[in-house]
Amino acid sequence: MFINKFKDKRVYLPFIILIVSIAAFVVMKNLKQPAEEKVADQIAPLVKVESIRFEPMQLAVSSQGVVTPKFKTQLVAQISGEISFIAPEFVRGGFVKQGQILARINDSDYQAYVIEAQAALLSAQAGLEQEQALGAVAKDEWRRIKDRKPTALSLREPQLAQEQARVRAAEAALARAKSNLERTIIRAPFHALIETRQVSLGSYVNPGNAIGDVLSVSEAEVRLPVADNQIKFLINEGVGSKVTLRGELQGQETTWDAKIIRTEGVIDSQSRMAYLVAQLVNPYGLQVPRAGDEKLDQKTEHPLRFGSYVRASVEGISIPHAALVPRHIIVDGKVPTLTAENTLLFKTVTSIREQGTMVVVVDGVADQDQLIVSALQYPVEGMLLRLPVESKSTTEKPDENNSTEELDNEEALAKKSD
Known part of the structure; x- marks a missing residue:
């Protein structure tokens, strides 16, 4: 009889274990707290900006040449x-x-x-x-x-x-x-x-x-090649314009003042350049001797010797309202700017010429517009941006060095991605 009762209990044991397990699962599920939903941080790209400044601008045309005597x-x-x-x-x-x-x-x-x-x-x-x-x-x-x-x-x-x-x-x-x-x-x-x-x-x-x-020391001349499309930026095709000559003298940068006296009037068949002729009076800085004196005394420490290679900047026309914009940020005639809401806005600009690494802009942007001069990896108009000084909490003093370093890292990643 005892054996029979034991056998009956073994039949009900699995059901009892199942019921206890279900009950324990339900109790544990009810006791478990729901996990907090973590809002993903949306970090805006860090950018560097510069204010555009419009002002009257004196254009100049660059060239180079070799100093020669007027008479040989x-x-x-x-x-x-x-x-x-x-x-x-x-x-x-x-x-x-x-x-x-x-x-x-x-x-x-x-x-x-x-x-x-x-x-x-x-x-x-x-x-x-x-x-x-x-x-x-x-x-x-x-x-x-x-x-x-x-x-x-x-x-x-x-x-x-x-x-x-x-x-x-x-x-x-x-x-x-x-x-x-x-x-x-x-x-x-x-x-x-x-x-x-x-x-x-x-x-x-x-x-x-x-x-x-013998070489005349009263006057020196420099033939300056100028691209034909640059002549329009000169007054009277450059004749009478002031010229600043720059060159090395005893290892130091030295400047001399000259003047355009004529143009050669033709386009060189090989270089396709027009030529202006600049004249410099008394290049060796000699003092004219008095009657009976047989020597020419040199009174300047900065002679412009014949045969010297010089860079020239010819004074051009004046523009009443213009600004300089870095050439590398202009893409398809547009520049990136930062709005008051810290968003990206592309503006179409009107440029008239390149000047070294800069471009002369006369229209399309306003004075004091914030120009984005750092690289953006994936620029989309309207995207949110941030400045280096905003990368820290307002309760902390901004660390410009860290912000600049972070910006440089982002620029490097953007260039690497490009």
Whole structure:
């Protein structure tokens, strides 16, 4: 009987366990608290902005060139002879003033030629005076003859013309002899810098032989290539405009003032550039010597030497209302701006030219608009943005360094994604 009762209990045991488990599950479910719903943080992209500033703007056209002298002259011998004198300043790099004696050719023969020509002239003049006297006698004699008419030969007119011709020839010979004597002296044609010298003391030269090359130091010129589409930004095609030249002098950046004096009037067939010519007066800063002084003194510490490479900025037209915008942020003629609600807004701008890494904008944005100058990974108009100073709680003092670092990291990720 006990065994039978035990068997009956084993039949009901699984049902009892199932009922207890269900009851425990229901109790535990009722005791469990519902999990808090965590609202996902929506972090707006961090951006860097700059205010647009409109103001009157003076445009400039950039170029570059090499400094050259306005005049370069090769001195040549006009007569033959031996070089008997060379001035100490007649060396490469020497400065000489206008009219200064650079060299002499032995003039002993040419002085003798002058004396011979003077003697020939005196002889011809004496013959002319004698013939004039004979002509006067002949005319007087023919006045007494009434029945015959005198001929030109009887009046000695041909003989007189011959003597006059001899005098003129003698005068020309004397002038030529004096000119040749003067040509034995080689003088500087202008205030000059000696570029080369091809003769030495004792050298023998013939007419046409090179003696040296001199460069005028009164004026320097720079040919400045300018793209044809940039000419419209210059007044009167640049003629008369001021030019600022920049170059290296003894390792330091130095500037000089020049002026556009002319345009070459043609487009170069190879470079397709127009050329302006800038002029700089007294590039070596020399002081004009007084009478009797044989030296040109350099009074400036910043000479613009011939052959120097310089960058030029030519003064252009003035624009009453313009702003500079970084070139890299303009895409399809639009720039990103930050609205008062910290949202992204694209504005279409009107630009007139590029100026280095910037673009000159005249319309499409307003003064003091906030221009977004940092990179955006996925820009969508109307998206919410934030500034570096807003990245911290208002109860804390903003850390500009951390904000800037965070912004730089976001820019790097955006560029990497692009």
